Amino acid sequence: MLTKYFSKQELKTWLIYFTTVLIAVYVHEIGHCLPAWVHGYKVIPTPAKEYPIDTIPAHLQPYISLGGIAGSVLFAAIVFIFYLLKTKKYSSAILAGSVASPGLYTYRFLMMGRGHDETEFQESQAALGFSYDGHSVDWIFLFLVITGIFIWIIKAKPTIAVTGRLLLGIILTFLFLVILQKANNTIFDPIFYK
Ligand SMILES: [Zn+2]
Structure with a gap:
């Protein structure tokens, strides 16, 4: 069905992109768990949240x-x-996937003044x-996103023709991250907050 609108290679590119986004989010959650594990406390990382x-x-x-x-x-x-x-x-898809969450943090930082809705950034800064x-954490993510875009422009030399796909990517990524968090x-x- 989807192959009517997208070529096989295009679909594979999207699949690789979203898989990278998923891995990046999980690496973030595992990162949260590591200090607890090192100190002998039990925390379980799920795809989009960690549960002590x-x-x-x-x-x-x-x-x-x-x-x-x-x-991250x-x-x-x-x-x-x-x-x-x-x-x-598929390197560009992986590169884009690695800056998806930092991109959302940066968007929130620029629009709402803080990249994260909880106190995660403030505690990290402390x-x-x-x-x-x-x-400082907001600026680190902003820097990361700009660096990612910069090296993509230098190496991939994109033309104006990618604009449509970029916009589609931004919208789909936003939806994907919101749905991932909700589903998670x-x-x-219900399993861990009993
Ligand atoms: Zn987090």
Whole structure:
């Protein structure tokens, strides 16, 4: 059915893109869990949220927040390095997938003043020794997105013809991330928040 509108290669590109988005989000959640695991506390990462089984002490919370941020930044940075070293057929899709969540954070930062609706960024900033109320994490994601776009332009040399697909990608990504979060909460909240 979809092949009526998209070529097989185009569909594969979208599939690779959204798989990368999914992996990037999961790496973020695993990042949240790592500080807890290291200290022997049980936390379960699901595709779009982490669920503490043990009670996490308050002093560990900033590092739990920072773990997720570090996971997202590292994932994108590694993809950037591979992209700079070697570009293959689907590299641009993977590159775009690695900046999808940072892109949404940046959009929220520019439109609403904060990249995250909870206190995840503030706690991460405190853990890093930056001002709790500042915007250093917002700026880090903004920088990451601009860097991603910059290296894509340099290496892929896109033409104006990609504009339509870019816009479609932005809309689909927004929907995908919202639905992913909703689905994740619908499935796992009843299991872990009893
Ligand atoms: Zn998070």
